[in-house]
Amino acid sequence: MSERRSNSRMRTFWKGTILYPGGLRSIECTVRNFSEQGVRLDCGAVRDVPDHFDLKIPQKSAVFACTVVWRKDNEIGAGFVRPAPGAEADSLSEKLKALEAQNRKLMRKMQDRDDDGWG
Incomplete structure (x- = not known):
C-alpha cells in the first residue's frame, strides 16, 4: 500500500481531548499518530464525534482546530484546519x-x- 501523506507522521501514545463546538461536551481519546497536517485518533464512539472539533493535546501544549477526514471502527483521521x-x-x-x-x-x-x- 503506498503512502498518500505529503508529510511524515510520528507514532504517538498521547492523551487527547476532543472539544465539541460550543464547549458543552468533550471526550477523551488517544492520539495514535501526529503530523503537521493531522492526526489519527482512537476514541470510543466515532459516530458521536462532530465533523469539526477542537483537539487539545497536553503534550503539545496546544489546541488544534480539526475536521474529520475518515472514520473507521473506533478511529478517526482528522486534518488540521488552518486559516x-x-x-x-x-x-x-x-x-x-x-x-x-x-x-x-x-x-x-x-x-x-x-x-x-x-x-
Missing part, C-alpha cells in the same frame, strides 16, 4: 480599524460634552 495565509493578519487589521473608528466616535462624544459645558 488561509494572511487571513489572521487581515482579521487583526479589520479589528484594529473597527477599534480606531470606535475610538474616534468616543473622542467626538467627549469633545461634544466639553463644548456643551459638561467638563
